[in-house]
Amino acid sequence: MSPNAPITVGVIFGGQSGEHEVSLMSVQSVLAALDPARYTPLLMGIDKQGRWIFHRPLEALLAGERAGADAPRWPPPAILDQVDILFPVLHGPNGEDGVIQGFFELAGKPYVGNGVLASAVAMDKALAKRVFQAHGLPQTPWVTIHREQLQHAPAYVLARVEAELTYPMFTKPANLGSSVGVRKVAHQEALLAGLREAASYDTILVVEQAVPHAREIEVAVLGNEQPRVSIPGEIIPGHEFYDYEAKYFSDRSQERIPAPISPALTAQVQQMALRAFRAIHGSGLARVDFLLNDATGEVFLNEINTMPGFTRISMFPKLWMASGLSYPELIHELIQLGFQRHAQRSVPVLEYSDQ
Ligand SMILES: Nc1ncnc2c1ncn2[C@@H]1O[C@H](COP(=O)(O)OP(=O)(O)O)[C@@H](O)[C@H]1O
Ligand SMILES: [Mg+2]
Numbered sequence: 254m255s256p257n258a259p260i261t262v263g264v265i266f267g268g269q270s271g272e273h274e275v276s277l278m279s280v281q282s283v284l285a286a287l288d289p290a291r292y293t294p295l296l297m298g299i300d301k302q303g304r305w306i307f308h309r310p311l312e313a314l315l316a317g318e319r320a321g322a323d324a325p326r327w328p329p330p331a332i333l334d335q336v337d338i339l340f341p342v343l344h345g346p347n348g349e350d351g352v353i354q355g356f357f358e359l360a361g362k363p364y365v366g367n368g369v370l371a372s373a374v375a376m377d378k379a380l381a382k383r384v385f386q387a388h389g390l391p392q393t394p395w396v397t398i399h400r401e402q403l404q405h406a407p408a409y410v411l412a413r414v415e416a417e418l419t420y421p422m423f424t425k426p427a428n429l430g431s432s433v434g435v436r437k438v439a440h441q442e443a444l445l446a447g448l449r450e451a452a453s454y455d456t457i458l459v460v461e462q463a464v465p466h467a468r469e470i471e472v473a474v475l476g477n478e479q480p481r482v483s484i485p486g487e488i489i490p491g492h493e494f495y496d497y498e499a500k501y502f503s504d505r506s507q508e509r510i511p512a513p514i515s516p517a518l519t520a521q522v523q524q525m526a527l528r529a530f531r532a533i534h535g536s537g538l539a540r541v542d543f544l545l546n547d548a549t550g551e552v553f554l555n556e557i558n559t560m561p562g563f564t565r566i567s568m569f570p571k572l573w574m575a576s577g578l579s580y581p582e583l584i585h586e587l588i589q590l591g592f593q594r595h596a597q598r599s600v601p602v603l604e605y606s607d608q
Contacts, residue, residue, distance in 0.1 A: 259293045262588060263328070263336035263362075265353070266296075267314045269303035270345030271433050277314055279563035280342040282570075284311075286581040292588065295336050297328055303347065307332060327356055338591050339364040342563060346428065349560040350376035363595035365587050366537040367559040374533045375559045378459050379427040381533065385554055388532040390525060393544065393553045394418055395461040397427070400452045410448070411441055414460050421463040423494075424448050426455035432496045437463060464544040464553055469495060470512050472526035473561075473572040474539045475586065477594050480530055482523040483572035487512035508568065510575045514545070521552055529557050536594050537587060540569045 266280035267273055287294055298310025304320035305328060306313050313320075339362050341353055351373035357364040367375070374381055379397040386392065396414050403410050414422070424447030426434040434454040436447040444460070451458040469490070473483035487509040488495055495506070511519070526541035540561035544553045561569040565580055573583050 259289070259291055260337045260588070261293050261295050261335055262287065263333070263339040264294045264296055264342060265299065265339060265348075266342045267299040267301075267306075267310070268343045268345065268348045269299060269301055270343065270348055271429065272344035273301055273314075275344050275562055276342055276348070277311075279344070279567070280311065282565040282580070283340070283342050283563060283584060286565075286584045288581055288585060291585065295332070297332070299343070299348075300324075333360055333362060336362065338362065338588060338595075340588065340591070341366065341560070344560055344562070346376075349558075350428070363591050365591040367533075367535055367539070368594070371533045371535045371539075372559045375535075375539070375557045377427050377457070378425060378556060379457050381557065382459070384532050385529060388528060390529060390532065390554045391552065392555075393462050393464050395459055398448065398458045398460065400456045400458065403448055403452055403458065407445060411445060414444060415441070418460060418462040420444075422447075423461045423463055424451050425459045425461070426451040427457035427459055428455050432494075435494075435496065437494055464546050464551075466547040466549075467494075468512075468545040468547050469555075470514065470522055470543040470545050470552070471568050471572070472522050472541050472543070473569050473576075474526055474530045474535065474541060475537075475573065475578075475583070475590075477536045477590055477597070480527060480535070482526050483576040484510070485512040485514065485519055485522050486510040486568055486572050486575070487514075488568065508571070510571055518545070518550065518552065525552065525554060529554055533557060533559075535559065537590050538569070540572075 266276045268276055284294055296310050298306040298314045300319045303326055304324035306320045339357050341348055343349060347353060349372060351369040354369045354372050374384055382392055382395060396417050398410055421437055421439045424436050424438055434451045436450060438444045438447040448458055469488040470485050472485045474480050489507040491506045522543050529541050530539050540558045542555040544555045563569060570580050570583055
């Protein structure tokens with residue numbers, strides 16, 4: 254690669270995930286913002302069966318086409334050799350959970366965003382909670398349940414949850430996102446139904462005590478070893494809570510940027526966002542979501558998203574725009590952070606001798 258040649262960015266999108274369509278929206282914004290003087294995109298699409306498309310992939314996936322049954326499940330070396338860095342614009346399982354990041358590591362390629370560990374921990378709500386707890390980050394009380402326990406001893410599970418938490422509660426599958434399988438439950442029958450629904454998505458389930466008078470505050474983080482934080486934003490869901498419908502289909506959800514909260518609360522959520530990012534060993538980017546009890550002023554960490562929605566109108570880019578970083582600058586910085594992380598992690602090979 255000559256110093257002035259544009260960098261080839263392997264942009265990966267679609268994916269075998271419930272958030273396939275979100276990815277298709279995100280990638281169009283990313284492509285529109287890539288500075289052509291610096292970057293040449295090489296597009297790679299993944300269909301809903303997890304097969305890769307390299308010929309006009311965006312058109313194909315937008316049209317709902319599938320790759321052939323013999324299409325590869327990862328890029329062949331001849332394609333990988335053409336790219337300088339990979340940019341997974343993927344949400345949910347296989348894209349945001351460390352799986353594809355493991356492939357990038359094996360291929361020895363720089364990539365944008367979080368590594369294997371941070372992605373995997375953040376994707377598993379049960380594990381992320383343990384990590385945040387160890388770092389003293391405040392969270393609403395919760396209980397973790399294995400699907401097996403629910404199947405074999407539902408009465409015991411209900412008794413345990415009711416002994417530790419009070420209604421209303423939220424039932425969630427540990428993995429997923431986009432509010433899929435998340436329910437608010439106010440009594441035992443609904444709790445059992447909510448747990449069963451969550452169990453249809455995952456083997457590990459989480460029940461949380463609902464934060465009363467909840468306001469949803471989000472902060473964007475950008476960087477590797479010295480991450481910085483955006484101003485906080487607020488989501489005001491049109492529905493009772495920020496469910497899948499509200500996220501992607503309802504126009505009643507509103508955003509406030511900056512979030513109308515006090516300077517002290519602003520500083521508190523910003524500091525907590527950095528601590529959460531560091532706790533999972535984050536790199537590149539994350540959106541950290543909080544639940545604020547508006548009656549008491551208590552702030553709880555809800556979750557960290559390692560590949561947040563990325564369209565030009567998504568919260569993550571908007572928070573940066575409001576903090577003085579344009580969308581094209583944000584993309585540029587993310588790519589540079591990917592190269593930087595790769596260089597820092599590439600430690601020299603040590604040779605050991607027996608003597
Ligand atoms: N403990 C809670 N208290 C109050 N509201 C909650 C709680 N947990 C989840 N919610 C609501 O449900 C939505 C989805 O839950 P979340 O844990 O963010 O799932 P996902 O990972 O699918 O986005 C949140 O944005 C919020 O509106
Ligand atoms: Mg969420």
